[in-house]
Amino acid sequence: MIVVDDLGWADVGYNDHSGVFQTPNIDALSTKGLTFTDAYAGAANCAPSRAVLMSGQYSPRHGVYTVSPSTRGNAKTRKLIPEPNTNDLEDDVITMAEMFQKQGYTTGNFGKWHLGLDPKTQGFDHNVAGYQKGHPKTYFSPYNLPFITDGPDGEYLPDRLTSEVIDWISAVKEQPFFAYIPFYTVHTPLEATESVKQKYLDHPLIRNERHATFAAMVELMDINVGRIMRSLEQQKLLDNTLVIFTSDNGGIRSISYQDPLRGGKGSYYEGGTRVPLVVSFPNRIAPRTDATPVINADLYPTLASVINADVSKQTLDGSDLSPLWFDNKTLEKRNLYWHFPIYLQAYNASADQSRDPLFRTRPGSTMRQGKWKLHHYFEDNVFELYDLENDLGEHVNLAAYLPKIVNNLSKDLNSWRTAINAPIPTELNPKFDPEFTLNHTNKKLLQDKGR
Template identity: 40%
Template sequence: MHTFRPSVLGRLTLAALLTTLMLTNFAAAAEEKRPPNIVFFLVDDLGWTDIGVYGSSFYQTPNVDHLAATGMRFTNAYAACQVCSPTRASIMTGKYPQRVGITDYIGAAQPEGWKRNTPLLPAPYNTKLDLEEKTLAESLKERGYATFFAGKWHLGNQGNWPEDQGFDVNMGGIDRGGPYGGKKYFSPYGNPRLPDGPEGEHLPDRLASETVKFIEAHKDEPFLAYLSFYSVHTPLMAREDLKQKYEDIKSRIRIAGPIWGEEGKSKVRLVQEHAVYAGMVEAMDAAVGKVLDALDRLKLTDNTVVIFTSDNGGLATSEGHPTSNLPLRGGKGWMYEGGIREPLIVRYPPLTKAGSESDAIVTSPDFLPTLLALVDKPGPAIDTDGVSIVPALEGKPLDRGPIFWHYPHYGNQGGQPTAAVREGDWKLIEWYEDGKVELFNLVDDIGEKHDLADAQPEKRKELHQKLRQWRKQVGAILPTANPNYKAGK
């Protein structure tokens, strides 16, 4: 019987082989444990029904529709406010806007020097996102992420721009609420944080291209790519070819019923048929597609969380009235569903089932805790008002309490100082001018046509009390009486 005894060379070869196998296994394990990349699409002023998969039959959005077909579509997602800056601050911090003091769009009139003849003076608000606030980008940098921002910031002036709040790269994020420099949506942009491209270059495409460049450069490490579109905010401007495309479509359709209605003293659009706005929506959709295609090409899709949402409802009651939010009531600037309910699509292949749908109630502060839960890496604790929606992404019930709003201002779109709470099927709105309270069952009445405040006094009392308690908890500032108000004028 012979005993096998490996030679010295054989033993070294075997050891080398075992070492190689161990390193390969360690590398594979490290690859498996690599935290997910994050791509966050935030569209400005996009309404709940402005996307094909959410019911639009006029705007064409094949790329966002494909994202929904490969991810999860939420039907009860909300912005933290009916105007932009508060929602943006909420997404960045995971807090209600009242906690950070940004309760109106930055640039709105403050109570001192108020010139409108209104019964109330609006509450004062913070004009920047304080550097002391921990942002989503800062939390992810602490966990080893490369961070990128493109597009609209609108959370403060120089010194409070994205690069001051945790983003390694800032392409176009400044204090402005729209693309108001240069040729606006076309180069030259006149934006100090976005070098001009070739004459006539289109802004949404440029922002997508910059996002793709960042992803390509950081494909081998975890990254946050935050593409915050200036689209589809005013000024209403589209590429000429897209404008003509929708003018041609519009000429071929027959519209049944009225195009215009009324919301309070405001005219409200009832039909989606604005050709320029449609072109803006399609250009935004194409930009989304450019980024999603890059994820596929770089084989990053399976380990990337993609979030697509908006900062407030569609612009239906002023400034060109470019879209309709029906069946929702009202629009941007209003506390009705048209002002706050948003499209939300989340795709993360390890969790979300392709083509799935969730009726979980989600709000802006939820994004930060959700993303940190998915990253699942040690880091400093952060206080948030949101909850992780990971259970909903897994197709499970999301057990959460009520969500709240507080807007102590007069909007440019006709809305007045209001507060609201939604819990389960029920939503209560309080109007600060006269103390009126409205109550709606949103499951039975998504259009908020039937006020049940008198018919359901116990539910009204319960929700109103919760709203008052929440206001105290977050330190909400109320509007005050306007000493210069002249009734009847």
């Protein structure tokens, strides 16, 4: 299971509308596998999405809503007191890795964990470089990361992690194994080898050095995906290995535009939550493209089914996708939900395409039902409704024109929030200053416009 960090839906070659990104190995995996066009992360930023993935539970069950604190942004611009955030998965949560262990699999983590101090206490037999923090200070050795020895000066971390994965699989391949490969890339800091970066600096469609460095990081990540796939083939493991490729959330829009999707990382518009997802299992999963809306919470119950793990006593919010994967059966219609009772400040007020220039996220919930996407924001109790079939970019809010649909969807949303005990912040923030907010917004927009 390869989970790339901050890789947007539009940042892989097979989805790229910009003509910039070169991901031949991921594209080849997509051609040979099952590619989901409407796949979602469980949250719009790192830790909560990974918590949903590893627990199989929506955020209100484990309380991981963001990367702490939940009080992001200027206090004078927040109308409500947000819910407190939980940083790590609690010990009583049975992680996906623990599920694999119970079924006799040996388990390895290679890269970002972000859900506790040491993944070896949460289901992994082997760990390289995974700990509580969400990104390294540098991608070049010396890394100064726990649980990994520094390599030669200048060694590139994704290369090293891939070598560690390949060596580990070679050592354990005679038994069932679960390799979790959460590359720290393409998260900031933006760092890539100079030769690849230079290629993109000379690219006519590159906007600036940050964009070039990011594109180089994507290509270098893709090269390492290719290394993993070739190693599986050389070790004659490919035909008996299920490979999953995805991302933990949308891309940072101020670095890489997610067009035609609106917004990016931290936003609950499509650009923040829709992600690449490819599932490959030669001769068992037929290569094709599927538009079924799925979410990373689905991977836990699906993999439980694949390895015959009994999870009947666990609370899991996802659906078992194995009939869809293996038999191309239609998934029973259901709603997808996101809940974020927190604040997450803007990256770039002018470019983020958020609802509010100061925040990528203000407290609220979203849901998807078929082609409909509903947003509900708590500060002003306002709904937004989008028809994703005809308005993938969420440009036209139809809430005022289709009140019956809003009413029906909001009933489902309220029922879900009640059933899952989702907290809704209501306490007013005494520090909120509307005049300061207006002036601060004006200032940020003019500053960002000049970047």
